[in-house]
Amino acid sequence: MVKVNKNYLKLPGSYLFSTIGKKVREYSQAHPDAHIIRLGIGDVTQPLAPAVITALHGAVDEMGKAESFRGYAPDLGYDFLRKVISDKDYKARGCDISPDEIFVSDGAKCDCGNIQEIFGAENTIAVCDPVYPVYVDSNVMAGRTGEYDAESGKFHNVIYLPCTAENDFAPEMPEEVPDLIYLCFPNNPTGAVITKDRLQKWVDYANDHGSVILYDAAYEAYISEEGIPHSIYECEGAKTCAIEFRSFSKTAGFTGLRLGFTVVPFDLSVEGVSLHTLWARRHGTKYNGAPYIVQRAGAAVYSAEGRQQVLKQVAYYMENATVIKDGLLKAGYEASGGVNAPYIWLRTPGSMTSWEFFDYLLSEANVVGTPGSGFGPHGEHYFRLTAFGTRESTIEAMERIRKL
Ligand code: PLP
Numbered sequence: 001m002v003k004v005n006k007n008y009l010k011l012p013g014s015y016l017f018s019t020i021g022k023k024v025r026e027y028s029q030a031h032p033d034a035h036i037i038r039l040g041i042g043d044v045t046q047p048l049a050p051a052v053i054t055a056l057h058g059a060v061d062e063m064g065k066a067e068s069f070r071g072y073a074p075d076l077g078y079d080f081l082r083k084v085i086s087d088k089d090y091k092a093r094g095c096d097i098s099p100d101e102i103f104v105s106d107g108a109k110c111d112c113g114n115i116q117e118i119f120g121a122e123n124t125i126a127v128c129d130p131v132y133p134v135y136v137d138s139n140v141m142a143g144r145t146g147e148y149d150a151e152s153g154k155f156h157n158v159i160y161l162p163c164t165a166e167n168d169f170a171p172e173m174p175e176e177v178p179d180l181i182y183l184c185f186p187n188n189p190t191g192a193v194i195t196k197d198r199l200q201k202w203v204d205y206a207n208d209h210g211s212v213i214l215y216d217a218a219y220e221a222y223i224s225e226e227g228i229p230h231s232i233y234e235c236e237g238a239k240t241c242a243i244e245f246r247s248f249s250k251t252a253g254f255t256g257l258r259l260g261f262t263v264v265p266f267d268l269s270v271e272g273v274s275l276h277t278l279w280a281r282r283h284g285t286k287y288n289g290a291p292y293i294v295q296r297a298g299a300a301v302y303s304a305e306g307r308q309q310v311l312k313q314v315a316y317y318m319e320n321a322t323v324i325k326d327g328l329l330k331a332g333y334e335a336s337g338g339v340n341a342p343y344i345w346l347r348t349p350g351s352m353t354s355w356e357f358f359d360y361l362l363s364e365a366n367v368v369g370t371p372g373s374g375f376g377p378h379g380e381h382y383f384r385l386t387a388f389g390t391r392e393s394t395i396e397a398m399e400r401i402r403k404l
Contacts, residue, residue: 007143012150016133016374017041020358027362037397039324039385040368042188042342044253046316048297049309052252055300059293073289076280077104077261081295084302085261089246095233097263101276103283104298106290107260108218108247112182113138114286115214115243115262118278119180119270126159126178128171130189130375130382132216135182153377162378163190169336169345170194173201177209183232186219189375189384190345191321191337196229203232206241212270213242218260221251221314223340239265243275250342250388252301252310259290259298317342320394321387327398328385342387345372357383365400 013019020040028036048056062068076082082099090097105111113134116125121144127135136158139145146156154160159178161171169192170185183202185194194202206213215232223230232242244263248254264276290298300306321338328335334347348357354371361367361383372382387394 005141007141010140010145010148010155011137012148012153015137016370019374020368020370023358023362024368034366036362036366036368037389037393037400038368039389039394039397040370042250042386042388043255044250044313044317044388045390046253046313048253048257049301049306049313051300051303051306051309052257052297055296055306056293059296063293070292073292073295075284075287075289076100077102077290078292078295081299082261084299085246088302090231090233090263093230093234095231096239097231097233097265101263101265103262103264103279104290104295105260105262105283105287106258106294107249107254108216108245108262109134109260111245111260111262112214112216114282115245115279116142116144116180118275118282119212123179124157124159124176125180125182126161126174127182127376128163128184128187129160129377130163130372130379131182131184132188133375135184135214135216136376153373153380160376160378163187163192164378165334165336168192170198173205177211179211181206181211181213182216183213184216184218185229186217186222186341187337187343188219188341189343189370189372189379189382191339191341191343192345193223193225193228193340195227196234199229199232200235203235203238203241207237210270211241212268212275213238215242215244217244218247219250219341220246221310222318222342224318225340228340233263233265239267241268243268243279248298248301251314252298252306253313254294254298257294257297259294316391317387320389320391323391323394323398324385324387327402331402331404338387344385344387346383346385348372348381348383352381354380354383361401364404365397367397367400 082102086099163169169190248259325338338344354373358371370384372379
């Protein structure tokens with residue numbers, strides 16, 4: 001008799017964005033004339049940069065000629081891409097990460113979700129609360145989290161690290177020492193960042209206690225302030241305790257094209273086993289490489305003109321972030337984020353829950369955002385707006401919210 005993986009049944013409700021999609025669909029059917037503005041899902045709206053398009057065209061032409069055709073890509077990524085990542089993202093920032101420590105993939109979501117496979121089932125995990133739901137959900141599927149408690153909104157075996165206004169939305173060390181620590185900065189959904197001093201404390205903590213930090217830096221390109229680390233490897237000792245995830249999705253609008261990478265340093269071992277070796281084995285067995293044309297497009301992001309073009313896109317979104325944050329503050333909301341990240345985190349008015357505010361904003365302003373409670377128990381009474389819309393729709397949405 002076939003058995004299903006019953007851990008899946010422990011996942012509470014449907015995935016956050018499916019629930020939002022369903023609510024918006026139902027509202028649109030009931031109100032066909034409503035012009036709904038979506039500042040909810042974190043997908044980008046700007047087209048790919050010209051340098052990326054040129055690289056894609058060039059690579060497609062190469063694939064059409066026998067002498068330059070490429071079949072399977074190397075498991076870990078083409079050298080031309082891994083070298084430029086090593087040089088520009090790491091060595092240029094003083095981080096000694098070699099091309100061979102970089103694993104190219106089709107995005108950070110898969111890597112963040114899959115990385116737990118190389119760790120034993122008995123490990124405890126800690127997550128920022130609130131945070132991107134993939135870390136907890138992928139550990140639930142793997143049977144690492146115990147049962148879900150609907151009342152607290154928590155899984156029994158997960159250590160939640162509260163990120164609140166009191167600690168500037170960057171977590172303190174927990175009393176119980178976790179084995180795996182997921183940190184995400186700039187943070188989705190709060191838009192908060194962590195200072196280098198505070199991140200260094202986490203690195204020291206992980207090295208002292210034998211924990212591994214899984215550091216998601218998908219929004220690194222949005223950091224605008226000095227003193228905020230772009231990579232965990234800017235901290236001393238991180239190569240013996242941290243894995244880092246990066247994505248081209250928000251940096252260069254690759255949400256549909258798909259490209260990302262993970263850094264697993266050679267110095268990182270657990271129980272005498274190299275995590276680099278385990279991840280290489282996993283990658284080689286279950287993944288056949290990101291497409292050549294997409295890796296060429298990724299390399300174009302690092303060219304002088306590509307870099308300039310994607311920085312312009314990031315600046316465009318960050319101007320939206322300013323429009324949203326200023327608009328909210330003027331309208332009397334408590335709002336943070338939006339300076340080093342494309343997310344603005346606002347406190348819901350009065351005692352409204354996150355979902356009540358979602359319904360209120362949808363029905364009264366026809367604006368869609370994301371309820372904070374979908375990101376963890378400490379997200380309750382908060383709400384996320386994203387800066388990835390067009391300028392016109394962002395201004396229009398803020399005008400509607402102001403009129404409320
Ligand atoms: N990590 C975080 C924190 C995210 O918010 C997202 C996307 O929203 C991802 C990873 C996924 O990135 P990718 O598109 O590369 O899979």
